[in-house]
Amino acid sequence: MIDILFEDGEALVINKPAGLPIEQPRRGGTSLEDHMEQLKLGFQRPPVPVHRIDTDTSGCLLLARNPKALKRYARAFEGRLVGKRYLGIVDGVPIDEEGEIALSLSKISSAEKGWRMIPAKKGKPSLTRWRLLQKLERGSLLEFEPETGRTHQIRVHVASGLGMPLLGDPVYGNPKSGPRTMLHAAGLTVEREGKPQIAAAAPMPADFLAMGALDGSADS
Numbered sequence: 001m002i003d004i005l006f007e008d009g010e011a012l013v014i015n016k017p018a019g020l021p022i023e024q025p026r027r028g029g030t031s032l033e034d035h036m037e038q039l040k041l042g043f044q045r046p047p048v049p050v051h052r053i054d055t056d057t058s059g060c061l062l063l064a065r066n067p068k069a070l071k072r073y074a075r076a077f078e079g080r081l082v083g084k085r086y087l088g089i090v091d092g093v094p095i096d097e098e099g100e101i102a103l104s105l106s107k108i109s110s111a112e113k114g115w116r117m118i119p120a121k122k123g124k125p126s127l128t129r130w131r132l133l134q135k136l137e138r139g140s141l142l143e144f145e146p147e148t149g150r151t152h153q154i155r156v157h158v159a160s161g162l163g164m165p166l167l168g169d170p171v172y173g174n175p176k177s178g179p180r181t182m183l184h185a186a187g188l189t190v191e192r193e194g195k196p197q198i199a200a201a202a203p204m205p206a207d208f209l210a211m212g213a214l215d216g217s218a219d220s
């Protein structure tokens with residue numbers, strides 16, 4: 001079962017489990033597509049994801065319930081009218097309590113390592129604000145508010161900008177340091193003209209709690 005965090009006639013926000021890809025993997029296996037029948041919730045057509053979060057990332061994912069809503073919400077993401085809040089456990093403790101990371105990012109690919117994002121002068125600009133929430137036995141819990149939505153943005157920013165990759169990150173850190181890439185989409189808001197905003201919050205996942213993260217830390 002997929003937990004639903006917000007529902008109305010135009011939109012759903014679901015709590016995507018970590019490890020569940022949005023699209024069917026080439027090698028086969030389950031994906032969010034396998035849950036679309038359940039997520040119709042009485043509508044004739046299945047909802048459609050408006051944006052992407054990585055397979056390993058848990059938390060808030062916005063789905064549009066009709067084509068008009070899909071176009072409108074896609075424009076909202078492009079126009080940066082969407083508020084996003086993430087939680088992540090990084091491998092280390094920052095010196096400062098808060099800050100921001102601005103890097104230009106480009107995609108590279110190689111036969112051995114596959115593709116990844118790297119800081120590059122000619123890349124696309126990206127900005128993430130962060131705040132230290134809690135020091136843990138291993139690493140620390142940070143809150144992130146990305147101003148832009150580049151691929152792997154937070155993962156690259158903490159690894160290259162802070163020098164502290166997310167625990168478990170197989171591309172930018174050490175896959176053996178955590179049960180998965182420890183990133184969680186904790187909150188999502190979307191402004192809507194003439195309607196109440198979409199607002200959803202995903203609870204702290206069990207694997208974060210198991211590493212000592214305190215439930216409710218993001219509100220402190």
